[in-house]
């Protein structure tokens with residue numbers, strides 16, 4: 001039997017980026033143009049998007065993917081192809097505005113990026129019946145800071161009214177958002193906050209804004225809104241060499257997160273440092289991670305690993 005291949009994101013994904021619409025937010029090969037479905041927000045032609053997608057889907061299916069997809073882990077071998085044209089995965093990365101100044105992120109420093117309201121595009125996805133809820137689909141907000149995004153709360157209301165149930169929101173939690181609280185109360189949402197610290201001093205060093213107490217207060221409101229078994233607040237600790245890479249710092253973060261009622265923790269390592277260290281972590285970092293693993297096991301806290309650490313550790 002001939003082998004067949006497919007990619008869920010090429011089949012059913014859409015990534016609203018700053019200037020263009022792509023199929024996914026993955027960049028497998030740096031320096032290679034990524035799968036752009038539409039080159040501007042001025043005039044979106046959904047039929048043309050389908051036609052572009054179909055060419056790449058066919059190439060992937062035949063085992064000869066376009067250059068930007070070659071070697072991507074999202075491509076799977078299948079017995080049967082998916083001919084469904086609905087959108088199941090929406091990534092929103094169309095904005096860069098942020099109220100934090102994280103040392104590891106350059107998003108907030110981008111200049112001259114025109115932010116479009118995504119509300120009309122979501123309206124169009126619903127009115128043209130292009131977006132569909134499936135049990136593994138999601139709408140994800142990352143970009144800059146979602147709580148500052150134009151029309152964020154309006155978009156959430158629209159999506160909920162149209163039956164969308166699964167969301168991922170990456171927020172620094174500096175600005176409280178009614179939309180995020182509604183998502184936690186009414187839908188299956190993962191809210192991920194990169195806290196990276198457990199005290200005011202370390203927070204200020206990493207985030208370069210004096211907002212620690214505000215974040216703690218908002219996290220408390222959000223954890224009160226989470227619905228057990230349905231929505232969750234996740235607290236993330238990115239190990240950032242020279243800023244928070246000590247057992248004392250990671251325990252402060254653990255204790256604070258747990259004291260706020262957070263039951264889901266995530267560990268990651270600063271991406272650029274990890275790359276420059278040949279994708280390896282130090283013995284000292286291993287010990288930090290082991291310490292958190294031990295605490296989580298003892299106290300029944302879920303622990304997950306993101307991006308770089310995902311290939312070194314398994315979820316517990």
Ligand SMILES: C[S@@+](CC[C@H](N)C(=O)[O-])C[C@H]1O[C@@H](n2cnc3c(N)ncnc32)[C@H](O)[C@@H]1O
Pocket residue numbers: 098104105106107142143144145146170171172192193194238268269270271272
């Ligand atoms: C670009 S941020 C924007 C979303 C939101 N403002 C926030 O703070 O979560 C999206 C996610 O990427 C992560 N991130 C950004 N730069 C990173 C880096 N150099 N290494 C690891 N994670 C990074 C952040 O921690 C955050 O969880």
